[in-house]
Structure formats: C-alpha cells, structure tokens
Amino acid sequence: MAPPPITAVLFDFHQTLVCGGDASGWLQDGWRRAGRGDDPVGALGDDAAADLSDFLDRIWEHASVIDPASARDESPEQHRAVFLETVAGCPGVDRDLAEALYLGMPDRWDSFDDTVPVLDELRARGVRTAIVSNVGFDLRPVIERNHIVVDALVLSYEVGSVKPDAGIFTYALDLLEVEAAQTLMVGDSWRDDSGAAALGIRTLLLPRTDGPVHGLESVLRLVGP
Structure with a gap:
C-alpha cells in the first residue's frame, strides 16, 4: 500500500x-556594536580574526560540547548563558564583545x-x-x-x-x-x-x-x- x-x-x-549568514560580517557587526574603535582584523590580526569567524560560523556545534542536551533551548536565560560561556574562551572575546555578538546574531x-x-x-x-x-x-x-x-x-x-x-x-x-x-x-x-x-x-x-x-x-x- x-x-x-x-x-x-x-x-x-x-x-x-x-x-546563519556570513560569520566575518557578524563579527564586524558585533565589533561595532561593542564600541570598538578598530576592526577585528586590525585589532586581532588576519589569522586570529579568521579563526574567530570560523568558530562563530559553527557556534552551536561548539555549544553542544558544554550543553549536549540542548538545555539552552529551554529558556532565554539559558540560551544566552550557554552562548556566552561558549565564546568566553576565544582569544580577543571579552564579555562586552560576547554580549554584542549575541545581540546581533538574529540580524544575520x-x-x-x-x-x-x-x-x-x-x-x-x-x-x-x-x-x-x-x-x-x-x-x-x-x-x-x-x-x-x-x-x-x-x-x-x-x-x-x-x-x-x-x-x-x-x-x-x-x-x-x-x-x-x-x-x-x-x-x-x-x-x-x-x-x-x-x-x-x-x-x-x-x-x-x-x-x-x-x-x-x-x-x-x-x-x-
């Protein structure tokens, strides 16, 4: 049948x-939103900026390492917290930049x-x-x-x-x-x-x-x- x-x-x-959009553009938007005077490449260097863009491009795959059960998707508070924890270890990303990246993410x-x-x-x-x-x-x-x-x-x-x-x-x-x-x-x-x-x-x-x-x-x- x-x-x-x-x-x-x-x-x-x-x-x-x-x-998810272009991760390098997301990084640039976050950089401006955080009030940084330079651009990511100028501040971090070509290789570091490229590595950070690549990390952001796969952000939710990286987030699964610390949140394998997807508890981040149970509440806005948990979602934001897991994102901030995931990017916290990236060189060049402090709390202000992490917050700016999170706020700008849906725009991409x-x-x-x-x-x-x-x-x-x-x-x-x-x-x-x-x-x-x-x-x-x-x-x-x-x-x-x-x-x-x-x-x-x-x-x-x-x-x-x-x-x-x-x-x-x-x-x-x-x-x-x-x-x-x-x-x-x-x-x-x-x-x-x-x-x-x-x-x-x-x-x-x-x-x-x-x-x-x-x-x-x-x-x-x-x-x-």
Whole structure:
C-alpha cells in the first residue's frame, strides 16, 4: 500500500529555512556594536580574526560540547548563558564583545532563496506548515523580516519540549490537526529531527549548505501535486 498523502510539513528553522549568514560580517557587526574603535582584523590580526569567524560560523556545534542536551533551548536565560560561556574562551572575546555578538546574531539570519517560494507553493497546494525549532528566544521578528508565512510556530522554550523529544512534534501535530503519517518533517540535524521519525513522521534531512539555495524544492516533489 502507498503511504498516505502528505498534508502538512514541519520545518526546522536555523540552517533549514534561514542560513546563519556570513560569520566575518557578524563579527564586524558585533565589533561595532561593542564600541570598538578598530576592526577585528586590525585589532586581532588576519589569522586570529579568521579563526574567530570560523568558530562563530559553527557556534552551536561548539555549544553542544558544554550543553549536549540542548538545555539552552529551554529558556532565554539559558540560551544566552550557554552562548556566552561558549565564546568566553576565544582569544580577543571579552564579555562586552560576547554580549554584542549575541545581540546581533538574529540580524544575520536571512532566508534561503527557495524558502518563501516553496512555502508559497505548499500553501497553494493546501498543505499546512509549521516551524518547529529548538531555540531560546523569540523568532517572530526574524520570521517577519524574511516574509516567511506558516500556519503554526512551535518554539522549544515556549512549549517546554526540546527536539528530539516527542512532545515538541506532537504539539505541532495537534496545532495543525494532522496525523503523523500524513506529515513530513524537514530539518538539518540527524540527532534533533530524527525524533519526528520515531513518531512515524516521514523525515527529510537537508545537510547545511553555504549557498543561497538550500534544495527545498525536494519538499515539493515529496508532497506531490
């Protein structure tokens, strides 16, 4: 027997619908926000500035070393604290710069070129959509700035459940009023998003891409006309 048709799609947010942005630009923005008179390269040197940018580019992978259970995504306070602790050991990063980097982080998150077109097409096909994100702060300003429209928004710190726990996925299913077998989960993390598969939700993992297109058109092929 063929599986039931997909009538709803759940999307991870960071590195699925939006990219993290250019880390060197993030560092420069943070440097200015912290009131530094020089630029990072001039102050730290080429190699140190490049190393710090590379570290920031993978900040949440580094954060997982000290926070493997993603407790940072349970509250704004924990999210900020884990970030600050993660960058504290980087040469050239003091408390003021770390705070400035944290405040400016969401400003760097821009949607992939295929995000809005794919969401628009899903809506045209009558497919319901939701963002299901492990995050410790409000994504709504980023969502609105990027003109992203979905039927439901499920943020871990608001619902008290962090992926891969089943609770965050079942919360989204209840909001959309769909069954697991009729739903597709789209994310980038085998560890976090595989929690959907454990509930019988078909799951598509799209590894991180650094270009402007993330390959989200594959969702449309899975959903069908």
